[in-house]
Amino acid sequence: MAASWKGNIHGYITPTAYSNVIYFLNKFLSPGEARVKASDMLDSYDIIGQDESVFRDALASGWKDIEDAGQYEAARRNAAITHICTNNVDDYPVKNMKVLTPEELLMLL
Numbered sequence: 001m002a003a004s005w006k007g008n009i010h011g012y013i014t015p016t017a018y019s020n021v022i023y024f025l026n027k028f029l030s031p032g033e034a035r036v037k038a039s040d041m042l043d044s045y046d047i048i049g050q051d052e053s054v055f056r057d058a059l060a061s062g063w064k065d066i067e068d069a070g071q072y073e074a075a076r077r078n079a080a081i082t083h084i085c086t087n088n089v090d091d092y093p094v095k096n097m098k099v100l101t102p103e104e105l106l107m108l109l
Contacts, residue, residue: 003109004044011045012081014074016067018047048081050074065091 004011013021021041025034050070054077058069068091075081075097083098085105092099100108 013045
């Protein structure tokens, strides 16, 4: 996340992931701090679309984790996205983009 904040990479996030981050910010920070951090994320990341076709393709993908499939389908539709960073690399059986752990991404940077 820091690499995107610093402008070292161009970061993208889906609405699903952004909502999940807000959930955790609200759990661990005061409401004011959570809003500031959530706003900072909007300054550092582009939110990519997740419409009905993304979720239809995610459901048809056969992936066990539909949320991961939805993340991938949204990323796949954006030609600028070349890598996915996740702790669940094994959950992304893709060949058309790199899937990296946070540690692997940091080594690239």
